[in-house]
Amino acid sequence: MITSTSSKITTDVLVIGSGISGLSYAIKIAEQLPETKITIVTKSDEDESNTKYAQGGLAVVTDFNKDNFEKHIEDTMRAGDGENKRAVVEMVIKEGPARFRELVDWGTCFDKEQDGDYKLGREGGHTENRIVHHKDITGFEIERALLATAKNSPNITILSHHYVVDLITEHQIPNKELNLEAITCYGAYILDEKNNTTKRITAKITLVATGGAGHVYKNTTNPIIATGDGIAFVHRARGKVSNMQYYQFHPTAMYSKRDGMLFLISEAVRGDGAKLKTKDGKPFMHKYDEREELASRDIVARAIDNELIISGDDCVGLDCTQMDREKFIEHFPNIYQKCLDEGIDPFKQLIPVVPACHYLMGGIDIDMDGQSSIKNLFAVGECTNSGLHGANRLASNSLLEGLVFGHNAAMKSIEYLKKDDFNYQDLANVPEWNEEGMKIIDEMVMVSYLRKQLQELMSDLVAIVRSHQRLELAKKKQREIYEAVTELYNYSKLSPQLSELRNLVNVSYLIIKHSLQMKENKGSFYNKDLASKSIYVD
DSSP states (O other): EEEEOEEEEEEEEEEEEESHHHHHHHHHHHHHOOSOEEEEEESSSTTOOOOGGOOOOOEEEOOTTTHHHHHHHHHHHTTTTTTSSSSHHHHHHHHHHHHHHHHHHHHOOOBOTEEEOOOOOOTTTSSSEEOOOOOHHHHHHHHHHHHHHHTTTEEEEEEESEEEEEEEEEEGGGOOOOOSSSSSSEEEEEEETTTTTTEEEEEEEEEOOOOOOOOGGSSSSTTTTOSHHHHHHHHHHTOOOOOOEEEEEEEEEOOSSSOOEEOOOOOHHHTOOOOOOTTOOBBBBGOOOEEEEEEEGGHHHHHHHHHHHHHSOOEEEEEEETOHHHHHHHOOHEEEHHHHHHHTTTTSEEEEEEEEEEOOOOEOOOOTTTHHHHHHEEEETTTTTTTTEEEEEETHHHHHHHHHHHHHHHHHHHHHHTOOOOOOOHHHHOOOOOTTOOOSSOOHHHHHHHHHHHHHHHHHSSSBOOHHHHHHHHHHHHHHHHHHHHHHHHHHHOOOHHHHHHHHHHHHHHHHHHHHHHOOTTTBOOOOTTTSSSSOOO
């Protein structure tokens, strides 16, 4: 049951995040356990998530005449540089078609050929056309369908503009003995932004589905909400987090002189034939990989990075001038319109592009059911280290991951809920949030200044290409920012901006720490001091 007062909410299942992972998980439980009350909290509007901005589509085997599971498995393993867990890869890809059919049953529309077969795109790292899509706004369409389904479920409540501050574990329960090897989650403390109150939400089971952390860097394809919240508060609760050194930079974000979220030019554009060229019109990908534009993202991003170092230019160009105009506009209407809005005719001019922070392969450690190292705490999606992506995610495998792990986590949660073996005494003893002695920050300049300093540090020292010297300097500078943020947080009333900064600082610490521990280059991680020889061609 869900009960509430102004500052207390009790629910059966708490879902943190309203993207494909959180929504599909909630819908599954709601359908099978109609008496179970599910509360979804999201820190922005209910439809704002990384899912919403996924352009390319969903990688899934549907044409078994030309494609098969083994090809998709090998493509995924190759992209992940062999760091993937093969059992996880096989599970996700083999379960993919069933989860895809459920997505269609929930009302998601995918583009079809005239004969009724799905239109299948191809992206970097894939050996076959297997990307199902809805024009170039696949994520937007999936989000629309899942939200509509969730809203039709009477046992699902969605609370928008509710920001999770911290998980509730034994750390917060008075006189509770703490065993770091057996931590339990009892819900979360959540800031209601509209009423400016901090609520205690207790739950039997909690799911973290908070997406990535792109705004730890200056430029990212991620929406403004992607600040690594879930990873940070699980880390603070002493949950296990791994592989944070693996951050994928998408090769083709539209170049802008403004920092922040950059518009993504989908990899499917290159899959349909677009070519990367220097600003003076010379192709270059043939120097780096025999697959050229269809090499995996880590290779293409480093190739562009190297070309910019050689030329001193601020961007390269994506050449679409030889592509079929009618087909391009039909498949990529939003990309086409964005180009026009920026004064670019993609059939006459190169689209200016640069690599931008895009997808985190590491995160909260989970098993094949989405269970984290903390009891009764599940996690799904980009915030996790599931073993699917290894050192570098294969294009369009992320939406697939959210569906498959969302399903598995829901099935395991249903099992727990039916067993009903929860510590109700501890749930009842969770204290309310205490802000006594805290003061309101009257100037946000400190928060914005420290955030910019952190993003500059990460972008300059811990980006596509790293080195021992850069990482050691980053470690030192990050510590200084951490101490300043901690002091500010300890004496201030809660605000989303301050909490996000706190989370970004935690995430940056983990990225730097895990990068320093690396002894060899793998996938998206590249330290020039570890290379036996340069991969770059002058």
